[in-house]
Amino acid sequence: xxRALFALILILTMVSLCAEEAxxxxxxxxxxxxxxxxRLSRWGDARQKVIDSEIxxxxxxxxxxxYLTGMAFxxxxxxxxxxxxxxxxxxxFIVIEEYNEPQQxxxxxxxxxxxxxQRYGEPAISDxxxxxxxxxxxENWVEGLRAQDLVVMHxxxxxxxxxxxxxxxxxxxxxxxVEYAKQ
Numbered sequence: 001x002x003r004a005l006f007a008l009i010l011i012l013t014m015v016s017l018c019a020e021e022a023x024x025x026x027x028x029x030x031x032x033x034x035x036x037x038x039r040l041s042r043w044g045d046a047r048q049k050v051i052d053s054e055i056x057x058x059x060x061x062x063x064x065x066x067y068l069t070g071m072a073f074x075x076x077x078x079x080x081x082x083x084x085x086x087x088x089x090x091x092x093f094i095v096i097e098e099y100n101e102p103q104q105x106x107x108x109x110x111x112x113x114x115x116x117x118q119r120y121g122e123p124a125i126s127d128x129x130x131x132x133x134x135x136x137x138x139e140n141w142v143e144g145l146r147a148q149d150l151v152v153m154h155x156x157x158x159x160x161x162x163x164x165x166x167x168x169x170x171x172x173x174x175x176x177x178v179e180y181a182k183q
Contacts, residue, residue, distance in 0.1 A: 046088075116154070
């Protein structure tokens with residue numbers, strides 16, 4: 001009886017753990033493993049635990065953030081893990097593909113949104129901000145990005161996580177960013 005109870009507790013503990021023991025390798029496409037909040041981690045994990053579990057190429061870290069490159073949404077991304085009091089509270093993906101044309105960023109954004117829709121359903125909130133009304137139609141997004149007059153945002157929500165995907169531009173670049181934040 002004790003052996004069966006011990007086995008049951010062991011199985012339940014293993015099932016409830018994040019998929020950090022999964023066989024992921026550098027270069028694998030990973031946004032959120034089953035049972036995790038961000039990639040292979042859960043909100044509140046210590047910085048060293050997150051670093052140890054990561055499968056990307058660790059770039060650098062400071063007192064508050066850890067930066068690495070990896071794959072997510074079938075794209076090359078900069079992964080930013082943000083910590084407060086040595087506890088993970090937010091993770092970001094910033095698309096760092098080498099694109100030459102704004103349309104490539106729009107296509108990457110739409111690809112990410114499609115994958116997020118498949119996983120979480122339709123966004124709870126979707127918004128397109130533009131000074132000129134015509135930029136709000138997706139066929140004019142490239143022109144809006146070139147004019148630095150467009151921000152497109154979508155938000156999803158799970159029990160533990162808020163997920164946001166945005167696309168915008170400034171005089172430096174075009175940005176496609178996905179944020180996972182603790183609720």
